[in-house]
Amino acid sequence: MLTPEQRLQVVKEAQEWVTVKTPYVPHAKLKGLGCDCATFILCVYRDLGLIPDIELGNYSVQAHLHRDTVTTQYIDTVREYAQEITEAEAQPGDLCLFRVAYTFAHSGIVLEGSTIAHAMNRIGVIYSDYKTDSFLLKRPRIFFTLK
Numbered sequence: 001m002l003t004p005e006q007r008l009q010v011v012k013e014a015q016e017w018v019t020v021k022t023p024y025v026p027h028a029k030l031k032g033l034g035c036d037c038a039t040f041i042l043c044v045y046r047d048l049g050l051i052p053d054i055e056l057g058n059y060s061v062q063a064h065l066h067r068d069t070v071t072t073q074y075i076d077t078v079r080e081y082a083q084e085i086t087e088a089e090a091q092p093g094d095l096c097l098f099r100v101a102y103t104f105a106h107s108g109i110v111l112e113g114s115t116i117a118h119a120m121n122r123i124g125v126i127y128s129d130y131k132t133d134s135f136l137l138k139r140p141r142i143f144f145t146l147k
Contacts, residue, residue, distance in 0.1 A: 041109060
């Protein structure tokens with residue numbers, strides 16, 4: 001579980017990725033140079049020493065479009081390091097995963113309330129409110145906190 005200080009560090013680190021205008025680059029792991037939605041959350045927690053450097057392997061950023069399943073490497077990896085919580089329990093620094101097509105395959109870091117930082121294809125790391133953003137609004141979502 002994250003301490004209040006760690007939660008503040010996670011939020012600050014996620015905000016830095018937005019501030020430096022990190023572009024969307026599949027598989028990349030460099031603040032300011034590129035990431036995708038999976039590597040963004042990985043790098044934020046890794047760079048703060050909260051999780052190890054996880055090798056995600058050669059994954060398709062479109063796998064969720066072609067599998068008729070509710071589990072993928074994406075959510076399975078999250079479950080190794082985090083436990084599911086309710087939306088009411090979510091705090092700054094926690095994760096929010098969204099269902100895209102067949103499975104939960106997009107994520108963001110909760111900053112405050114319903115505001116998240118996440119990496120969007122063709123845009124990069126941005127802020128969104130998942131209760132009003134047209135891409136996120138009606139998507140099923142689940143929340144996680146680090147173990």
